Structures are given as C-alpha cells and as structure tokens.
Amino acid sequence: MSTELAISREKLESFLPVLGAEVTEDEKLQDADSGEILTNDEGNVLTVDEIGYLGHGSVEPVEDDFSAIVSHLSDRDIRED
C-alpha cells in the first residue's frame, strides 16, 4: 500500500501556503496569489471546520462528509447535479 499524506485541521494554516493557498481571518480558503476565495465544486464557500478533503485544482475544499469526498474523487457519472 502506498503512503498517504494527510493534514490535521490545526495545521491547515501553516500547510496551505505550500499549495498556494491560505486561510483568511474568517477561516475561509483563498488563493494566495489572486486572493480569490476558494469554493467547492458546487460553488459553496467552506470554512476550515467544514473541510474534509483538499481537492486538487489549485485547492478545492471538499465538505467533511463521506459522500461528498467520494463524489469529488469518483469519475463515475452517477450522481444527480
């Protein structure tokens, strides 16, 4: 089995700059270069407490929910929009 890297919630502030993102004062994620607030694939803004996965694509926050994480990672077109 390959090694997996995970990030604890309290380290998001120091880790996210490595991915080109940062945590705002009101605990949202923003792109470090553009300042754009980062949203999930439904366009919703998540706070640090609500995130369960840091998706790829700049950084795409994914809700801290099993179905949301699987839906984000799955390449099967089986879910209603």
Place this chain on the structure above:
Amino acid sequence: MDDVRDALYALAVGTLDYINESDDTKYGPIAREEKEFIDLVKNGNYDDVLDADLQEEKYAEIKKQGDKRILIFDTDNIPEVVLQNHSETFQALHKRCNGFAIEHRRGIARVMNEDKGLVDEVFRLWEDRIPSHYLPVLEEALILRALELEENLHQQTVYQWRREISDNYANNGRDPNEAQNLISLCSTGYLDEGNVFDNMYTDMVENGTRSKDEFKDVFSKYVDQNPFAVFVRSRGRSTDKICGDLRDKLDVIHEWEESPGFVELCGKGENTHNTIIEVRNEIESDFDGKMRTRRNPGIDQIIVMFEPFVT
C-alpha cells in the same frame, strides 16, 4: 521510497540545508534534530504521514495510531522559507495524489486510487442491473467496505460514515433506511458475484424470461424491506427485539418473489457475537428447518443462516 516519502525527504534535506546555511557561527548547532528528521523519513518504519502538532522545535516523530504507524511532521516547526522552497514539490504531489485528506478522512482516496477489485468489479456487475438512484449508495458502500477491510476502521467511524451516506441519499428525497439496508447488504457480500442477488438476476433474467426492469422492481422491494437478513450492531436492539424481527422474517420468507429461502442473522465485530449466539440459541429451540453458522475472521463477522422447511 514512494512519492509522499520522496517529497518529505526533500523537505527534510531542505531543512538541514537551511539550518547549515543559517549557521554563521563557529560553534553553531550540530543540526541533530534536522538529521533525525531526514533519518526518520528515509529509514523509519511507518505506514502514512500526517502534518500535526508536535512539541516546539520537533520536526517529526513516529507514533502508533490504531494498528498503523504514522510519521507525524509539524509544518509550524519548519522554517517558512523551506516550506516555500518546496511548494512546487508538494503541489505536484497534491496533483498526483488527487488531493490530500484532512486527518480523519485518511484512506478514502487511497482505496479509490488503488482499488484491488473490491469496488470496481462489484460496481460494474450492478451498474446496468439496478435502478440508477441506488448507484451512488452502492459505490459509497463498496468503498466503505474496502476501507473496513484495508484501513481497519473503528466501528464508530463506520457507523458515522454510513449515516453520512444515508443522509446524502435522503437529501435527494429518498428513504434513508433504504440506503442503510443497501449498505448492510453490500457489506455482508450479498451483491458480490455468485451471491444472493447475482443468483437472483441469473435465474430471473439470464436463464429466465424476466426483463431487466422486472428484476429492478424485485431488487427495489428487497432493498426497501430487507426480508432475508437481520443485522446486529454492537450497541443496538435487545435480544428479544432481534428474535422478534428474525421470527417475523422467517414466517414470510418463502412468500417473497424469487426468495432465497433463508433468513440470515449477521454481525460484524466481536461485540455482536454474544448477541448472535444468544439469538441463535433462542430461535433454535423451536425452529423447524436447517441452521448453519459461518465465520469470516478477517472482518470479525459471524453469520447464522436459518432455512425454514417449506410447509
């Protein structure tokens, strides 16, 4: 070493280089902690890596979490300039890994990326056979089952993640109990090739004269009512209630269309075993049929089959 270890190794070496370059005194630090960081990453015995809190000035250590050994490193203790210098490495890693989990969601991406057939094979068996609204639940249930096998999830985590699957199903206007039933049926293996539903499909559609839509109707009824399985949780219903449920199902199992002809009592986890044995002994005293107990030690599962004689 794999990609994650390579990236962390680069970070550890970068930290040592930074400290050595920063040291402009004759009697500077001997960089013991930095060398230990490198050694831990390269030679340490660990399964996964986690960015989490360590005591001040500690770069990394290996800790046991459950049955896994985790190398913990602390980005708060690594100079910012070193982190920035390795930004490209970690961004490339982020892309290759298809993202990073927040701590307690570790394992999901790995199971999905490294599927050894537990998910894909079973999903492909059913994707054209069952109503499409079940497919997300099926996919999620199969992934959860793989996680239970490969990541040795705590039972409470399993229950919580099951709840998240059924809540999501309910958010689309569906009955969450259906989702819970489908998760349990999937977890116990009833959707695996050669098992109950596959045999039912073969009998009805492949060897029979029924249509795929007719199978979908029958399948939906089975998922809705769960007539041939009683699932025991570690902290759930009393023995009396379970016996009642089991007896109710045994009374009518032969009336079900395409009935498998049995009802099974299923429990996963050591805490369910005593309850299952108690229920088995209670039912056995006045049961008119065949009984068989089987165990799957790999997942701590016990299943008792009750096959009532047809009267």
